[in-house]
Amino acid sequence: MKNIIIGQSGGPTAAINASLAGVVRQAMRSGEIGEIYGALNGIEGLIGRRIINLRSSIKSAEDYDRLAATPAMALGSCRYKMPAPPHQTYDEILRIFKDYGIGYFFYIGGNDSMDTVKQLSAFFKQKGEDIRCVGVPKTIDNDLPCTDHTPGFGSAAKYISGSIAELALDSSVYDMFSVIVAEVMGRNAGWLTAASVLARDTGCGSPQLIYLPETPFDPDDFIKRVSEYSKKKQLLIVAVSEGIKDKDGAYLSASGASVDGFGHAALAGAGRYLESLIKDRLGCKVRSIEFSVLQRAAGHYTSATDISEALRIGEEAVIAALSGQTGVMMTLERVSNSPYLVNFGSVPIEMCANLEKTIPAEWIIDGCDVSDEMAEYLRPLVKGNAPSFEEGVMPSYLYLDKTIV
Amino acid sequence: MKNIIIGQSGGPTAAINASLAGVVRQAMRSGEIGEIYGALNGIEGLIGRRIINLRSSIKSAEDYDRLAATPAMALGSCRYKMPAPPHQTYDEILRIFKDYGIGYFFYIGGNDSMDTVKQLSAFFKQKGEDIRCVGVPKTIDNDLPCTDHTPGFGSAAKYISGSIAELALDSSVYDMFSVIVAEVMGRNAGWLTAASVLARDTGCGSPQLIYLPETPFDPDDFIKRVSEYSKKKQLLIVAVSEGIKDKDGAYLSASGASVDGFGHAALAGAGRYLESLIKDRLGCKVRSIEFSVLQRAAGHYTSATDISEALRIGEEAVIAALSGQTGVMMTLERVSNSPYLVNFGSVPIEMCANLEKTIPAEWIIDGCDVSDEMAEYLRPLVKGNAPSFEEGVMPSYLYLDKTIV
Numbered sequence: 001m002k003n004i005i006i007g008q009s010g011g012p013t014a015a016i017n018a019s020l021a022g023v024v025r026q027a028m029r030s031g032e033i034g035e036i037y038g039a040l041n042g043i044e045g046l047i048g049r050r051i052i053n054l055r056s057s058i059k060s061a062e063d064y065d066r067l068a069a070t071p072a073m074a075l076g077s078c079r080y081k082m083p084a085p086p087h088q089t090y091d092e093i094l095r096i097f098k099d100y101g102i103g104y105f106f107y108i109g110g111n112d113s114m115d116t117v118k119q120l121s122a123f124f125k126q127k128g129e130d131i132r133c134v135g136v137p138k139t140i141d142n143d144l145p146c147t148d149h150t151p152g153f154g155s156a157a158k159y160i161s162g163s164i165a166e167l168a169l170d171s172s173v174y175d176m177f178s179v180i181v182a183e184v185m186g187r188n189a190g191w192l193t194a195a196s197v198l199a200r201d202t203g204c205g206s207p208q209l210i211y212l213p214e215t216p217f218d219p220d221d222f223i224k225r226v227s228e229y230s231k232k233k234q235l236l237i238v239a240v241s242e243g244i245k246d247k248d249g250a251y252l253s254a255s256g257a258s259v260d261g262f263g264h265a266a267l268a269g270a271g272r273y274l275e276s277l278i279k280d281r282l283g284c285k286v287r288s289i290e291f292s293v294l295q296r297a298a299g300h301y302t303s304a305t306d307i308s309e310a311l312r313i314g315e316e317a318v319i320a321a322l323s324g325q326t327g328v329m330m331t332l333e334r335v336s337n338s339p340y341l342v343n344f345g346s347v348p349i350e351m352c353a354n355l356e357k358t359i360p361a362e363w364i365i366d367g368c369d370v371s372d373e374m375a376e377y378l379r380p381l382v383k384g385n386a387p388s389f390e391e392g393v394m395p396s397y398l399y400l401d402k403t404i405v
Numbered sequence: 406m407k408n409i410i411i412g413q414s415g416g417p418t419a420a421i422n423a424s425l426a427g428v429v430r431q432a433m434r435s436g437e438i439g440e441i442y443g444a445l446n447g448i449e450g451l452i453g454r455r456i457i458n459l460r461s462s463i464k465s466a467e468d469y470d471r472l473a474a475t476p477a478m479a480l481g482s483c484r485y486k487m488p489a490p491p492h493q494t495y496d497e498i499l500r501i502f503k504d505y506g507i508g509y510f511f512y513i514g515g516n517d518s519m520d521t522v523k524q525l526s527a528f529f530k531q532k533g534e535d536i537r538c539v540g541v542p543k544t545i546d547n548d549l550p551c552t553d554h555t556p557g558f559g560s561a562a563k564y565i566s567g568s569i570a571e572l573a574l575d576s577s578v579y580d581m582f583s584v585i586v587a588e589v590m591g592r593n594a595g596w597l598t599a600a601s602v603l604a605r606d607t608g609c610g611s612p613q614l615i616y617l618p619e620t621p622f623d624p625d626d627f628i629k630r631v632s633e634y635s636k637k638k639q640l641l642i643v644a645v646s647e648g649i650k651d652k653d654g655a656y657l658s659a660s661g662a663s664v665d666g667f668g669h670a671a672l673a674g675a676g677r678y679l680e681s682l683i684k685d686r687l688g689c690k691v692r693s694i695e696f697s698v699l700q701r702a703a704g705h706y707t708s709a710t711d712i713s714e715a716l717r718i719g720e721e722a723v724i725a726a727l728s729g730q731t732g733v734m735m736t737l738e739r740v741s742n743s744p745y746l747v748n749f750g751s752v753p754i755e756m757c758a759n760l761e762k763t764i765p766a767e768w769i770i771d772g773c774d775v776s777d778e779m780a781e782y783l784r785p786l787v788k789g790n791a792p793s794f795e796e797g798v799m800p801s802y803l804y805l806d807k808t809i810v
Binding site: 172 | 446476478481482484566570572574575577578579698701702703706785788790793798799801
């Protein structure tokens with residue numbers, strides 16, 4: 001029997017370990033796979049032969065569930081761009097795969113990771129090697145094409161929309177007008193920022209304004225809108241993507257650059273830029289908040305839909321590889337919204353590697369809001385609270401045994 | 406039968422509405438109370454006769470539970486300091502209480518709110534009026550004396566320790582040294598920052614350094630310690646209170662003041678100050694994160710212990726008032742740690758109003774860590790996940806009917 005190896009790459013999410021658990025579980029129960037290896041720090045660790053045996057860490061049904069409930073990346077990550085072929089790196093990887101008897105390679109990641117899958121599967125095909133490479137999508141940014149959404153997105157969307165609703169409650173306790181600017185991750189695609197719209201489902205009415213990187217940002221129009229809220233003395237919460245750009249495509253964060261007490265130029269984010277803009281033009285009470293990296297690996301507040309789909313897509317990746325597929329990315333296809341049903345499938349990796357999916361223009365309203373279709377698209381993805389594991393008082397995470405084999 | 410009125414004051418917490426629910430529930434079932442009024446925006450709204458009837462909003466057992474699970478302050482808040490007596494404001498409040506047939510006043514809040522209870526109860530006694538005033542403690546800062554801890558603290562402590570554990574997982578995915586500085590609320594008392602120590606219970610080993618306002622901050626010693634971690638190439642998470650001060654008692658945040666792109670002097674917080682200090686002296690990779698107001702009203706991640714105690718202390722306040730007590734603050738007395746048992750009691754308000762409880766010196770280690778006694782004190786307070794209410798996808802909060810009566 002051939003062995004498998006799994007890697008994780010890109011930024012952390014709350015669901016990427018659920019996909020790892022899914023791959024391992026399906027590999028175990030298939031009866032068609034020998035050893036189950038993990039590469040530490042993605043393709044970088046693979047090249048450095050920093051390879052561990054996953055069977056020694058994941059031993060019980062509870063271990064799978066605990067791994068699925070552990071945020072961030074149990075195997076570690078890398079930001080490694082494969083060199084353009086031909087390159088000796090490809091031969092080196094083939095040699096390592098031969099040494100470890102690898103027949104299947106699973107890479108859980110985003111855009112860059114799918115490029116790795118594409119390059120490696122093409123190389124192995126060209127060499128006549130039956131080593132099957134399958135990409136398992138994950139990214140909080142939800143910017144991979146060919147799939148209805150990406151695992152990891154739903155949990156981050158839940159954290160952001162829930163936190164915006166709480167901010168709205170927190171900010172409305174005093175009897176005065178104030179503006180909160182909440183900066184959300186997303187350089188080119190505004191899916192996560194758009195997800196803040198779900199906060200309105202709680203009845204809080206916030207966020208009142210939503211700014212996405214898909215639409216050029218117009219400071220004058222923005223100030224006009226804030227000024228209207230200021231006249232009505234209503235609480236105003238603005239959700240803004242870190243990636244908003246001006247009409248020339250330049251990030252607006254840069255123009256608000258600040259200098260700290262030591263003379264360093266600190267790159268102020270989009271949130272701080274809008275905060276300064278409001279102070280400067282309107283002089284009203286304003287505070288900016290960054291959800292920062294907390295939004296991407298908040299294991300305490302994950303979507304049950306997201307975690308179960310992440311686990312399942314890992315399992316489906318093994319089924320696809322065993323059935324002969326290679327050079328593919330696994331996908332989610334939404335069959336219906338009510339009841340929410342998805343099919344798991346796959347597409348040739350060329351269709352998605354290095355491509356970004358942004359928000360359809362018809363789902364963006366006036367450059368400062370999103371449509372009901374967007375909210376309907378989002379709701380099933382954040383639904384339910386995934387179970388957590390607590391032993392004693394704090395969450396009980398699964399840490400992998402990182403002994404190199 | 407006499408009527409009661411309840412107000413909320415100070416900063417929001419995730420548990421203050423649970424205390425409100427407790428007062429209302431006990432008042433209803435006592436059979437000794439007529440109308441149940443709420444003052445909007447605390448004593449300020451009371452003086453302005455912005456008074457609502459709480460019976461019209463809270464109708465079922467589920468409504469109590471939903472209110473208890475709604476963060477921030479359903480009645481709104483104020484930051485109002487009572488004028489020194491004698492002052493016409495006292496006569497005006499008495500007139501309002503007479504008009505509304507008030508026999509009992511419950512004020513849920515922190516230090517300033519307890520001062521209001523003190524002044525009003527003294528005034529009513531002096532006038533020979535049987536209007537009983539009871540303070541119900543709440544503050545995420547845990548800085549009220551005479552009580553083992555304050556409702557609201559446990560939930561904020563849970564959010565902070567859980568988020569630090571997630572930050573540790575998130576930050577350790579890349580194979581490189583980095584420093585994260587996490588800034589936690591607390592100007593004079595470091596309880597919340599100290600609570601970050603519980604993250605270590607997850608096995609993540611973070612935070613490695615903990616800086617509290619109780620100990621003067623020494624930049625040279627700090628840099629020496631960070632430098633040692635940098636040599637070991639270990640992940641370093643620093644939890645720092647927003648209120649750290651230098652040896653002369655000056656807030657360190659001020660000396661790191663920055664100027665933004667518009668020329669405004671923005672007050673940089675303690676976290677950004679430490680970030681700049683590390684960049685300046687060591688030049689290593691560092692990122693600061695503020696938990697901001699998200700930490701005080703995170704209704705999605707509350708301690709079951711905290712919410713149930715907050716509810717119960719509200720009930721006990723009604724029992725105390727009906728038994729004849731006035732001019733008191735309700736307290737929690739820890740009977741044992743394992744099993745965790747508390748008694749509810751009360752103390753004369755003079756013993757706690759305007760006083761602050763800071764961390765005992767013997768629980769602070771080397772000015773940059775806390776002891777096992779601190780962790781043992783904290784654990785029961787963050788234990789368990791309080792239930793949330795979701796209808797559809799998002800939390801379902803209870804909004805009060807704010808019709809003025």
